[in-house]
Amino acid sequence: YSMKYLNNMLTLLSTVLNTAIEWGDLTSAPxxxxxxxxxxxxxxxxxxxxxxxxxxxxDGYWGVFFHIVFWYGLRSSEARALCWEDIDEANGEMTIRHNFSDGVFTTPKGSEAKPIALLESTLKLLKTLKREGDFIFMHGGKHLTRGKLKWPLVRACRKAGVEFKGYHAFRHGLGTALGAVTSACVISEALRQSDSKVAQNYIHISKSVQAEALQKVARKAAL
Structure with missing residues (x-):
C-alpha cells in the first residue's frame, strides 16, 4: 500500500479512537x-x-502497443482495454474509457473519460494493424492478458540495448519529457492523474494545449 493510503487509514483510526473517548466508550487512547x-x-x-x-x-504489433503506452502515458491495463471504437480517426482522437485488470473491466483511474489528441504518427501506425475483434490489441484472436506483456518488452529492450525497467517507466518517461517543455498542470492532465494538487482541480487544460505539449516532445524524437 502507498504511504498516502496508510496515513489515511491511520487518520481514520485516530478519529475513531477520539470519538470513542468523547462518547465515553474509552477513557484514553494511544x-x-x-x-x-x-x-x-x-x-x-x-x-x-x-x-x-x-x-x-x-516485434509485430508490439511496436504500436509500446508507442501508445509511451506517447499517451497509458497504464498497460488501459492499453489492453482499448477498443477500436475508442479511436475517432476523423477527429484524430482517442478516448480512454476502460481499464482491464485481474480479468475485470473497470473505469480507469483519474477523471471521467475525455478525448486525447493523437499524433499523426499514431494514426498511421493504427492503420497497419489487423482488426481481429473489438479490442485493438489481441493475441490469437483472444483478449491480450497481463501475462503476455513482459517478454515482448524484454526482447525489445535487449535488441535496442536499453535496460528493462518495466511498463510504468514509459509513463514516468513521458511525464519527465513533458516536464521539460510544459507546466505541471498540463502534465497532470495529460497523464490523467487522480491525485493532483487541489489547486490544479480548478485549472482546466484545453485539449489543444495538451496536443501542443505532446507535439513538442514528438518533434524532438522526429515522429
Whole structure:
C-alpha cells in the first residue's frame, strides 16, 4: 500500500479512537502517529530516445502497443482495454474509457473519460494493424492478458540495448519529457492523474494545449 493510503487509514483510526473517548466508550487512547517517508529510490524511466529505440525494435504489433503506452502515458491495463471504437480517426482522437485488470473491466483511474489528441504518427501506425475483434490489441484472436506483456518488452529492450525497467517507466518517461517543455498542470492532465494538487482541480487544460505539449516532445524524437 502507498504511504498516502496508510496515513489515511491511520487518520481514520485516530478519529475513531477520539470519538470513542468523547462518547465515553474509552477513557484514553494511544497516540496515532503518521508514517514518515524514508529515503525513496529515484523513479526509473525511459528517456524519449530509449522509448523510441524500444518501439523500433519491437516485434509485430508490439511496436504500436509500446508507442501508445509511451506517447499517451497509458497504464498497460488501459492499453489492453482499448477498443477500436475508442479511436475517432476523423477527429484524430482517442478516448480512454476502460481499464482491464485481474480479468475485470473497470473505469480507469483519474477523471471521467475525455478525448486525447493523437499524433499523426499514431494514426498511421493504427492503420497497419489487423482488426481481429473489438479490442485493438489481441493475441490469437483472444483478449491480450497481463501475462503476455513482459517478454515482448524484454526482447525489445535487449535488441535496442536499453535496460528493462518495466511498463510504468514509459509513463514516468513521458511525464519527465513533458516536464521539460510544459507546466505541471498540463502534465497532470495529460497523464490523467487522480491525485493532483487541489489547486490544479480548478485549472482546466484545453485539449489543444495538451496536443501542443505532446507535439513538442514528438518533434524532438522526429515522429
Amino acid at each position: 497516540t496515532v502517529k503518521k508514517l514518515k517517508p524514508g529515503i525513496q529510490k529515484p523513479k526509473r524511466y525511459y528517456t524519449v530516445e530509449e522509448a523510441t529505440a524500444i518501439i523500433q525494435n519491437a
